[in-house]
Amino acid sequence: MFTSPRVALCLILTVPALALAGCSKKTESAPAAPEVPSVEAPENMEAAPAVPETVEVPEATETAAAAGEAHVHGAGEFAVAVDGDVLTVTLDAPLANFGLGEGDTDALEVSTGIGDKLVSFQGNADCTEGNRHIQTRTVGDHSGLTLTLEFTCSALDKLDGVRLNAFSEFPGFQTVDAVFVGPDSQTAAVLTPGNPELATR
Known part of the structure; x- marks a missing residue:
C-alpha cells in the first residue's frame, strides 16, 4: 500500500489520463468525395453550329448607288413605248x-431646250x-433627270427605229440601256456614240 502522498497524487493524475487515452479512438480522416463519372455526348448529337464569319461589305464608290438608286456618270436608260398612235x-x-452640276435641279432652267x-x-x-415633261430629283449627293x-404618229407601222441623238447633243453620254415596247414586238440594245439607233422590229 502506497503511503506517500506524492505517489498517491501521481496515481490520481495518471490513472484518469490512461483511461482517457484507452477510451479515445483515433481520428479518422474524412472519406474522399466520390469521383463524378465523365459524361460523353451521344454520338448522334449534333455539334453546336459554328458562328458564321463576318462578311465584309465593299465600300461604296462615287459612282455607286445612292440610297438604292444607280448613279453612274455617262450612263443612262432609254425607253420607247407605243400605245395606239402615241x-x-x-x-x-x-x-x-x-x-449640268449636281445642284442644277431647277426644272425650269434644266428644261430649256434639253x-x-x-x-x-x-x-x-x-x-x-x-x-x-421633265423631272429632276436629288438622292443624297447625286442628282438625276x-x-x-410624247409623239403622235399617223403611220407607226412604218417605224423602223428610233435614233437617240443625246450622244451628239450631250457629250457626257457614253452608254445607254435601251428598250422598245410595241404592240407586236419588243427589242433591247445598248446604245453608244457609235451605235445610237434602237431598232423597233
Missing part, C-alpha cells in the same frame, strides 16, 4: 450627262411632237 420616249440619266432634237425616227412613221417626250 409613241412615248423616256430618257433617264444623271444631270452630269447633260453638262429635249430638242433628242430623237429622230427611221422610216416614214410621220410623228409630231406633243407633250414634254427624267425626260419624257
